[in-house]
Amino acid sequence: MTDIRIADDQWDGDNEGNLLTWIYDDGAEVSAGDIVVEIMVEKLQVEIEAPVSGTLRHARAEGDLVNRGDVIGKVDLA
Amino acid sequence: MVNPTDIQMDERPKAKGRKVLMNRAIREALDYELANDPSVFLMGEDLGAFGGVYQTAAGLIEKYGEERVRDTPISEAGFMAAAAGAAMAGMKPVVELMFVDFMGVCLDPIYNFIAKHATHTGGKQAMPVTIMAGMGGGYSDASQHSQTLFATFAHLPGLKIVAPSTAYDARGLLHAAIRDPNPVMFLMQKELLGLGLWGTMPEASSIMPDEPFELPIGKAFVRRKGSDITLVGMAATAHMAARAADQLAEEGIEAEVIDLATISPLDRETILTSVEKTGRLLVADEDYRNCGVAGEVIASVAETIGHRLKAPPRRVAFPDTPIPFARPLEQALRPSTDKIVETTRQLFKEFA
Numbered sequence: 369m370t371d372i373r374i375a376d377d378q379w380d381g382d383n384e385g386n387l388l389t390w391i392y393d394d395g396a397e398v399s400a401g402d403i404v405v406e407i408m409v410e411k412l413q414v415e416i417e418a419p420v421s422g423t424l425r426h427a428r429a430e431g432d433l434v435n436r437g438d439v440i441g442k443v444d445l446a
Numbered sequence: 447m448v449n450p451t452d453i454q455m456d457e458r459p460k461a462k463g464r465k466v467l468m469n470r471a472i473r474e475a476l477d478y479e480l481a482n483d484p485s486v487f488l489m490g491e492d493l494g495a496f497g498g499v500y501q502t503a504a505g506l507i508e509k510y511g512e513e514r515v516r517d518t519p520i521s522e523a524g525f526m527a528a529a530a531g532a533a534m535a536g537m538k539p540v541v542e543l544m545f546v547d548f549m550g551v552c553l554d555p556i557y558n559f560i561a562k563h564a565t566h567t568g569g570k571q572a573m574p575v576t577i578m579a580g581m582g583g584g585y586s587d588a589s590q591h592s593q594t595l596f597a598t599f600a601h602l603p604g605l606k607i608v609a610p611s612t613a614y615d616a617r618g619l620l621h622a623a624i625r626d627p628n629p630v631m632f633l634m635q636k637e638l639l640g641l642g643l644w645g646t647m648p649e650a651s652s653i654m655p656d657e658p659f660e661l662p663i664g665k666a667f668v669r670r671k672g673s674d675i676t677l678v679g680m681a682a683t684a685h686m687a688a689r690a691a692d693q694l695a696e697e698g699i700e701a702e703v704i705d706l707a708t709i710s711p712l713d714r715e716t717i718l719t720s721v722e723k724t725g726r727l728l729v730a731d732e733d734y735r736n737c738g739v740a741g742e743v744i745a746s747v748a749e750t751i752g753h754r755l756k757a758p759p760r761r762v763a764f765p766d767t768p769i770p771f772a773r774p775l776e777q778a779l780r781p782s783t784d785k786i787v788e789t790t791r792q793l794f795k796e797f798a
Contacts, residue, residue: 386642389467389651406467408642413469413501431642 370420372404372427372441374434378414384433385409387440394426398443405441407434422446463653467640471613471654472502472578475620476540478658480510483538486624487514489525490542490578499544500580500639526552529575530559538574540624546579546633547590549599560629561604572627576620581609582635582682582732584780585645588771596680596733599631600710600742606663607709609633611684613640614652615707618661626663633709635681649685666713668720672702675726675790678717678743680706683730683762683781690786699794709739714746721747725756728790730781735763757797760789 379385385407392398398418407414418424423444434440466474479486488503494517497504507515518525522543529539543549549556556577563573583592599607606628610616616634623630638650669684670691679687684705691701702720706713721727727747731740740761747759762781770776 388640388642388646389465391465392463393465406470406640411499411501411643412497413504413641430648431646 369445370422370443371439372416372419372443373439374407374416374436376436378416378436379409379412383409384435385414387428387430387432387434388413389430390424390426390441392424394424396424397446398422398424416440418443420445464656465651466613466654468610468613468616468634468650469500469502469639469641471617471652472500472620472634473504473506474654475617475624475658476503477506477509479540479621479624480506480514483624485536486538486540487516487532488540488542489516489518489529491518491520491544493517493542498542500634500636500641502542502578502634522548522552523555526577527555527559529577530555530563530573533560533573533575534563534571538576538624540576540578542578544580545591546581546595547593549579549595556605557602561602564628565604573629574624574627575629576623576632577629578632578634580636580639581633582637583769583776584637584682585643586771586773586776589768592769592776594633594635594681594733596633596709596731597738597742600712600739604629605710606630607633608663608707609635609681609709610707611635611638611679611681611705612650612652613654615661615667617654618659619663619707621658622660622663625660630663633681637682638685647682647685649688661707664708664711664713666716667705667707668702668716669705670701670703672700672724674700674724675702675728675793676704676717676720676724677701677786677790678704678706678727678729680709680731680739683732686781686783686786687730689783690790693783693787694790697791699790701790706739712739712742712746717743718747718750722751722754725754726793727755727759728786728793729759729761729763730786731761731763732781733764734766735761736766738763757793760793762786762789
């Protein structure tokens with residue numbers, strides 16, 4: 369299992385982000401490098417990739433406010 | 447090519463599919479056209495370094511450079527006229543003008559040059575300009591940032607106007623718009639782009655194929671089959687109509703839902719085929735009521751099969767007043783699912 373974590377330097381400033389969308393459903397198979405989630409910070413869109421290949425698990429929901437450093441999901445290794 | 451009539455409103459994620467927000471769908475279409483056609487270039491305010499106020503061009507300046515993803519000054523008349531000139535010189539400009547509300551600043555290049563040039567040259571010179579703009583309200587952005595202005599542009603001959611309601615339609619229609627030799631206005635409902643701060647309708651996200659595809663401009667999509675009444679909408683009001691149809695079905699009223707997708711040219715055939723079957727018509731239109739697209743749809747039905755209608759047609763549109771900033775006032779005036787449901791109920795009560 370590998371966490372999907374918002375990096376400490378994912379965006380500048382201390383603003384919260386709005387989790388816009390999970391591109392793949394909970395339980396979907398994803399490959400390392402697939403963009404899996406989009407977050408809106410101020411007026412910029414931030415993309416986060418799957419760190420490894422495996423089964424995607426969501427920990428946070430669409431519409432949630434998220435911060436740098438948060439674990440928002442994980443990938444279970446196949 | 448996907449058969450558009452097979453595309454239903456309910457495209458919520460199936461397992462493992464790639465669910466895409468409308469603004470990403472637009473970005474993917476722009477990316478593909480830039481990569482595959484050297485005559486395509488983008489131009490607009492904050493489009494380059496910032497990626498666009500709707501992030502429709504995020505990352506594209508890094509990929510294609512400043513020549514092809516051009517940041518403009520706040521001089522709409524200048525860059526819209528430049529697009530006309532570039533098109534005359536053989537380019538395919540895609541111009542983003544953040545809010546349709548500000549189109550008045552550059553209306554002369556749009557309607558005297560871009561819309562009429564093919565006619566002025568006897569059809570000898572095309573005008574392949576795509577004009578993108580955000581439109582629509584519902585999120586308290588006041589009277590100069592909340593309009594749809596569908597009818598304002600649909601009234602001008604020579605322009606095609608599209609207003610997609612889903613990411614899938616946006617992708618297919620934007621490819622078609624850029625490749626079209628005629629000018630096309632590509633209106634992006636802010637509420638459907640998927641960006642939290644403008645409001646979000648989750649139905650607008652779509653499962654997206656990786657490969658590019660085109661959808662036909664000028665074709666309306668039947669989102670739901672029904673026999674009792676035809677509900678027509680466009681962009682956000684298409685989703686409101688679909689939600690209304692769900693509620694009405696619980697009361698035994700089976701509504702057919704048509705999403706115009708293209709405002710001009712209007713797909714009268716699909717509308718007439720549906721109303722011929724249902725005998726009743728309601729049009730939901732976020733634009734002002736007076737002289738609007740809703741009125742045009744109703745007139746098209748009235749002058750052909752009006753004598754066979756089972757009830758008078760109805761409009762749910764924005765009242766003829768500037769859009770209020772105050773949230774309760776705006777919500778009270780704006781078309782909604784509840785208003786479509788209530789107007790339909792009343793129609794069935796009055797003309798049972």
